[in-house]
Amino acid sequence: MPILEREPPKGRRESYVLPKVPVPPLKQTLDMYLSCMKHLVKEEQYQKTKAIVVKFGEPGGTGELLQKKLLERSDKTYNWVYDYWLEDMYLNQRLALPVNSNPAMVFPKQNFKDRKDSLRFAAHLITGVLEYKERIDTRVLPVDFARGQLAGTPLCMKQYYRLFNTYRLPGHKRDTLVIHKPGSTEQEHIIVACKNQFFVLDLVLDLVVNKKKLKEMDILTQLEKIVKMAENSEERQPPFGLLTSDGRTEWAQAREVLIKDSVNRESLAVVEKCLCVLCLDDPSGMEVGDTSRALLMLHGGGHEKMGANRWYDKPMQFIVGEDGVCGTVCEHSPFEGIVLVACTEYLMKFMTGSPSKMGRAISVSELPTPARLLWKTTPHIQSLLKASAERLQRLVRDLDMDVHKFEVYGKEFIKKQKMSPDAYIQVALQLAFYRCNGRLVSTYESASIRRFHEGRVDNIRSATSEALAFVKAMTDEKASLSDSEKMKRLWDAINAQTNYTITAITGLGIDNHLLGLREIAQELKMERPQIFTDETYVASNQFILSTSQVPTTVEMFCCYGPVVPNGYGCCYNPQSDHLLFSVTSFHGSTETCSAVFIKALDEGLVEMRDLCRKSNKPQSSAAPAASKAGENNQGAGSKLPSILQKTGK
Numbered sequence: 001m002p003i004l005e006r007e008p009p010k011g012r013r014e015s016y017v018l019p020k021v022p023v024p025p026l027k028q029t030l031d032m033y034l035s036c037m038k039h040l041v042k043e044e045q046y047q048k049t050k051a052i053v054v055k056f057g058e059p060g061g062t063g064e065l066l067q068k069k070l071l072e073r074s075d076k077t078y079n080w081v082y083d084y085w086l087e088d089m090y091l092n093q094r095l096a097l098p099v100n101s102n103p104a105m106v107f108p109k110q111n112f113k114d115r116k117d118s119l120r121f122a123a124h125l126i127t128g129v130l131e132y133k134e135r136i137d138t139r140v141l142p143v144d145f146a147r148g149q150l151a152g153t154p155l156c157m158k159q160y161y162r163l164f165n166t167y168r169l170p171g172h173k174r175d176t177l178v179i180h181k182p183g184s185t186e187q188e189h190i191i192v193a194c195k196n197q198f199f200v201l202d203l204v205l206d207l208v209v210n211k212k213k214l215k216e217m218d219i220l221t222q223l224e225k226i227v228k229m230a231e232n233s234e235e236r237q238p239p240f241g242l243l244t245s246d247g248r249t250e251w252a253q254a255r256e257v258l259i260k261d262s263v264n265r266e267s268l269a270v271v272e273k274c275l276c277v278l279c280l281d282d283p284s285g286m287e288v289g290d291t292s293r294a295l296l297m298l299h300g301g302g303h304e305k306m307g308a309n310r311w312y313d314k315p316m317q318f319i320v321g322e323d324g325v326c327g328t329v330c331e332h333s334p335f336e337g338i339v340l341v342a343c344t345e346y347l348m349k350f351m352t353g354s355p356s357k358m359g360r361a362i363s364v365s366e367l368p369t370p371a372r373l374l375w376k377t378t379p380h381i382q383s384l385l386k387a388s389a390e391r392l393q394r395l396v397r398d399l400d401m402d403v404h405k406f407e408v409y410g411k412e413f414i415k416k417q418k419m420s421p422d423a424y425i426q427v428a429l430q431l432a433f434y435r436c437n438g439r440l441v442s443t444y445e446s447a448s449i450r451r452f453h454e455g456r457v458d459n460i461r462s463a464t465s466e467a468l469a470f471v472k473a474m475t476d477e478k479a480s481l482s483d484s485e486k487m488k489r490l491w492d493a494i495n496a497q498t499n500y501t502i503t504a505i506t507g508l509g510i511d512n513h514l515l516g517l518r519e520i521a522q523e524l525k526m527e528r529p530q531i532f533t534d535e536t537y538v539a540s541n542q543f544i545l546s547t548s549q550v551p552t553t554v555e556m557f558c559c560y561g562p563v564v565p566n567g568y569g570c571c572y573n574p575q576s577d578h579l580l581f582s583v584t585s586f587h588g589s590t591e592t593c594s595a596v597f598i599k600a601l602d603e604g605l606v607e608m609r610d611l612c613r614k615s616n617k618p619q620s621s622a623a624p625a626a627s628k629a630g631e632n633n634q635g636a637g638s639k640l641p642s643i644l645q646k647t648g649k
């Protein structure tokens with residue numbers, strides 16, 4: 001079974017040879033690490049950390065040895081950080097996939113007349129999926145180019161090739177990302193979930209004389225049969241999809257029990273090879289607003305609603321609810337949200353732009369009845385299902401979600417201030433967090449490194465010292481500071497954020513580098529260096545604020561859960577005249593509340609606008625280090641981030 005795609009893609013290739021992700025200079029990373037954490041930990045702890053970091057980085061020290069090994073690894077591999085990152089970010093994580101890991105894309109609410117109407121939509125959607133998959137397999141997807149900061153460079157397309165041919169297999173300690181060969185004949189079916197039952201919908205029929213691909217009308221006929229079969233309560237199977245919603249170790253253990261029986265083994269093998277899962281949901285009975293639709297995408301509302309009508313390991317899972325609640329929930333390890341947006345926008349445009357073609361490829365009599373997946377249960381398996389259902393229910397009850405459209409202004413206003421909209425929003429998020437908690441915390445903002453071969457993401461640490469100075473100016477020191485001082489601090493914060501963004505997207509972020517140094521030490525069977533056992537390092541990886549920009553050009557939005565129990569997940573979608581935020585947290589934490597955070601964000605965004613308005617003209621002279629987006633197309637490290645200038649690099 002192939003584990004990770006290592007071969008260059010066959011067939012038509014992208015004509016761009018992308019550079020390898022660089023290994024940043026050791027001293028640069030260590031200096032940046034100290035600057036990032038200085039204001040986030042107590043002074044005494046910082047001094048301790050500083051001594052540890054200095055020792056780690058001294059000539060002939062552990063840092064130099066590990067750096068040398070990383071450089072050797074970089075010489076020998078396409079991408080020195082990819083495997084380390086994939087395992088650390090996803091495969092080693094033991095938490096349940098719904099809420100904790102799988103993001104969702106919420107489609108516009110559909111107005112279906114009846115179930116048949118929703119099935120027509122589903123058949124059309126799957127036809128679009130097949131068309132898109134064909135484009136992937138034949139390598140005709142146009143190459144993406146960077147927009148925004150350092151615009152214009154080609155981006156790595158590999159994530160697209162993992163949309164439909166991957167599967168996250170649970171493991172006791174580590175999951176495996178299984179990759180099937182693109183265009184494999186084993187992958188000619190989708191799984192349709194309906195009333196917690198799973199059906200195999202073959203998309204290619206092996207007829208006696210030839211193979212025939214199902215057309216939209218055929219798919220619709222098959223979906224209608226599936227809905228009928230799902231209604232037959234006599235043949236109903238237990239809700240096995242629930243097991244995939246559990247913790248990864250729990251699911252791996254349950255799977256081991258399941259596969260003792262050949263019926264279960266066969267059913268699992270069929271699911272694990274499918275192209276995607278299509279979930280035909282019953283009406284949820286919930287009021288259909290943005291927030292409730294987002295919740296239904298993230299966790300299905302638990303086992304009493306649609307939570308068992310899912311198979312969370314499968315990267316592409318489309319949901320079509322009879323009540324018009326539609327979207328996708330995705331296993332995240334094979335690709336990033338930006339690739340998901342590209343795929344789903346294609347599908348949305350396909351849905352609205354190309355009318356349903358209801359011609360038939362195969363006569364109804366030739367269409368076989370879709371097979372229902374069968375499961376063998378035992379009392380032990382029943383108890384595992386019950387335990388999974390309870391744990392999912394706890395997760396459902398705990399999630400505090402608020403989807404909010406900020407309509408006062410959008411990214412055009414921010415651009416007019418000659419500021420980067422992304423940096424501005426990040427600073428506003430820091431202000432909101434400070435307002436709610438009176439401190440700043442380690443923050444994660446995903447920065448795409450697709451400029452590099454097999455590049456995924458690194459982290460923009462948005463809780464900069466400049467952001468702290470600004471948020472204090474807008475809160476604790478508000479009364480004592482002039483507007484021009486506040487504006488200067490806003491510019492400093494925006495510049496620091498913009499510079500960090502450029503550092504990260506050019507492959508010089510610190511998170512991947514520190515991870516690489518840590519992991520290579522482990523590979524060398526060294527005792528874990530003190531820098532990685534230090535309290536500050538632990539705090540630096542507790543992303544209480546986990547943020548990501550996922551912009552869309554059609555009406556839909558992305559959302560995901562927090563990554564720590566006392567944290568916020570904040571996905572935002574900047575539009576010309578408004579900003580959309582999906583904020584999540586856990587009710588179980590006394591430190592968080594999504595509605596309170598949204599309120600603070602709203603207020604801060606209005607105050608930031610007022611401050612900009614009061615300042616007569618944009619103070620571009622106060623922005624010496626930030627590059628204007630699109631103007632700087634130089635390579636990695638061409639501009640020294642202010643964060644490094646401060647540390648004397």
Ligand code: COA
Pocket residue numbers: 147148149336337338414415416417418419420421422423446447448449457501505548549550627628629630
């Ligand atoms: N003055 C005027 N306009 C500016 C500006 C300035 N100082 N700085 C930027 N802009 C413009 C840009 O030209 C761009 O214009 P466009 O809308 O016409 O393209 C727009 O503002 C947006 O730029 P900016 O807000 O700076 O952000 P960005 O698009 O460069 O995005 C990141 C920054 C970090 C979000 C991006 O690099 C990235 O990595 N995205 C991927 C995130 C990701 O992976 N998310 C999914 C995770 S699952």
